[in-house]
Amino acid sequence: MATYDLVVIGTGPGGYVCAIRAAQLGLKVAVVERRDTFGGTCLNIGCMPSKALLHASELFEEAGHSFAKMGIGVSQPALDLPAMMAFKQQGIDGNVKGVEFLLKKNKIDVLRGTGKVLGTGRLEVTGADGASQTVETKSIVIATGSTVAPLKGVEIDEKRIVSSTGALSLDKVPGKLLVIGAGVIGLELGSVWRRLGAEVTVVEFLDRIVPGMDGELVKQFQRLLEKQGFAFKLGSKVTAVDSSGPMLRATIEPAAGGAAETLEADVVLVAIGRIPYTRHLGLQEAGIATDARGRIEIDDHFATSVPGVYAIGDVVRGLMLAHKAEDEGMAVAELIAGKAGHVNYEVIPSVIYTTPEAACVGKSEEELKEAGIAYTVGKFPFTANGRSKVNQTTDGFVKVLADARTDRVLGVHILGREAGELIHEAAVLMEFGGSAEDLARTCHAHPTRSEAIKEAALSVAKRAIHM
Numbered sequence: 001m002a003t004y005d006l007v008v009i010g011t012g013p014g015g016y017v018c019a020i021r022a023a024q025l026g027l028k029v030a031v032v033e034r035r036d037t038f039g040g041t042c043l044n045i046g047c048m049p050s051k052a053l054l055h056a057s058e059l060f061e062e063a064g065h066s067f068a069k070m071g072i073g074v075s076q077p078a079l080d081l082p083a084m085m086a087f088k089q090q091g092i093d094g095n096v097k098g099v100e101f102l103l104k105k106n107k108i109d110v111l112r113g114t115g116k117v118l119g120t121g122r123l124e125v126t127g128a129d130g131a132s133q134t135v136e137t138k139s140i141v142i143a144t145g146s147t148v149a150p151l152k153g154v155e156i157d158e159k160r161i162v163s164s165t166g167a168l169s170l171d172k173v174p175g176k177l178l179v180i181g182a183g184v185i186g187l188e189l190g191s192v193w194r195r196l197g198a199e200v201t202v203v204e205f206l207d208r209i210v211p212g213m214d215g216e217l218v219k220q221f222q223r224l225l226e227k228q229g230f231a232f233k234l235g236s237k238v239t240a241v242d243s244s245g246p247m248l249r250a251t252i253e254p255a256a257g258g259a260a261e262t263l264e265a266d267v268v269l270v271a272i273g274r275i276p277y278t279r280h281l282g283l284q285e286a287g288i289a290t291d292a293r294g295r296i297e298i299d300d301h302f303a304t305s306v307p308g309v310y311a312i313g314d315v316v317r318g319l320m321l322a323h324k325a326e327d328e329g330m331a332v333a334e335l336i337a338g339k340a341g342h343v344n345y346e347v348i349p350s351v352i353y354t355t356p357e358a359a360c361v362g363k364s365e366e367e368l369k370e371a372g373i374a375y376t377v378g379k380f381p382f383t384a385n386g387r388s389k390v391n392q393t394t395d396g397f398v399k400v401l402a403d404a405r406t407d408r409v410l411g412v413h414i415l416g417r418e419a420g421e422l423i424h425e426a427a428v429l430m431e432f433g434g435s436a437e438d439l440a441r442t443c444h445a446h447p448t449r450s451e452a453i454k455e456a457a458l459s460v461a462k463r464a465i466h467m
């Protein structure tokens, strides 16, 4: 029987990073994976394919709308969707092969099949052919991720009624796309298909889009998306989708109750959140506790209720983000190896990869108010940033929130081009407990969009130069 120091179940960003870090620290490691390829949701049907399509569709739209004003004459771009999908697949293949290479390089054994925890030190792996093997290991890390949250009355077939997985592989551009849920997936994949020609309506239960993000940012974000052609039906819910005719017919009701209406669509995308994926793990038999939302319960050191069994990533509490899973993977590997692993949950950036991008790190104004923390605000619009002006990409702004007493930066919110890249200087500053004054006194190269962050920091003390 094979024996290991550590077996990791799942090779998504949480699992593979954990395995590599543990191997670096000298542990004998194996991973268990039931999918044909490594990399989990993120690399196969999540972050990576969506970013490939966001990139390609953004350039498609730019070629049609923005090139002419820069004096670049091109004929109206023609969409070759199969070629765009092949571009997406090449990106996926490159990344999943990269993980395979890294596992090999770090001498990590791969156990193909579905992992089930038998208890402390033991698990079972069942291959696609049904054959099982028992594996002994000092520690087990569960990193089995998440799956699509179902919606009552709406049966996903991944063809016309799709989750994000189907929406990443449609074989033609839908005339009308109805998105259920104005969260990250709805806005990103809604953007892809809108740019390629779909008429997109987003139905959202709450009275705002992207709950959790700073309210002021979200208001401007929604206006910009509407300008691009998004239609939002807020405070509404889809209660049924009739797929018997050539067009889908969705029944939409006000969230607060009232008269229903019907909307027709070629494709309906269900994007109302994700739930932990624990189906094959045998949690109950093994005595591994879960919470009311089905997430595996862990302590501050990622330990489950069964000694020697840990859990990380989407399958546990917290943000369902690849980089959060990765950092937990590294931390738990270090803890298992007897070192001090740690994740700072106060400084985890979030990015929505639309045009413009929306990015934040730390607290929103709403959260600071709710916590009763006195804060100061510094804001700077990209309309006043020289580089944005010359490139004519002036949508959005930077907002820096600092502690009113200590000036320590508590949150940074950016709406604008490349916000997802810009946000990291704020993350580094906050990781080091930096102040708005520190940011304001850091020399920023000119002309860059990053200067807007410096100006927002200057504006905390009411001394922005270009405004």
Ligand code: FAD
Pocket (backbone or CB within 6 Å): 009, 010, 011, 012, 013, 014, 015, 032, 033, 034, 035, 038, 039, 040, 041, 042, 043, 045, 046, 047, 048, 050, 113, 114, 115, 116, 143, 144, 145, 146, 164, 165, 185, 277, 280, 281, 312, 313, 314, 315, 320, 321, 322, 323, 324, 325
């Ligand atoms: P996963 O990546 O879900 O990996 C779990 C792995 O475990 C899978 O490979 C699965 O096959 C395997 N597995 C499950 N059960 C078993 C078992 N019993 N035995 C063996 N193997 C098993 N996050 C971001 O940070 N940025 C983004 O841009 C982003 N975009 C996204 C876009 C979409 C469309 C979606 C759906 C998600 C996106 N996410 C993004 C979220 C991100 O994908 C997840 O947060 C991340 O993948 C979680 O990593 P994980 O390791 O916890 O689990």
Ligand code: NAI
Pocket (backbone or CB within 6 Å): 151, 180, 181, 182, 183, 184, 185, 186, 188, 203, 204, 205, 206, 209, 210, 211, 236, 237, 238, 270, 271, 272, 273, 274, 319, 320, 321, 350, 351, 352, 353
């Ligand atoms: P989400 O939690 O971001 O958004 C779901 C939205 O659906 C919310 O606004 C919610 O209020 C709404 N909703 C819930 N029930 C509803 C109903 N019955 N009718 C109408 N609206 C309803 O979830 P989403 O977009 O599915 O994404 C899942 C996860 O994947 C997210 O938690 C996110 O962390 C991750 N992800 C991250 C990305 C990124 O980092 N760029 C990209 C895509 C996904």
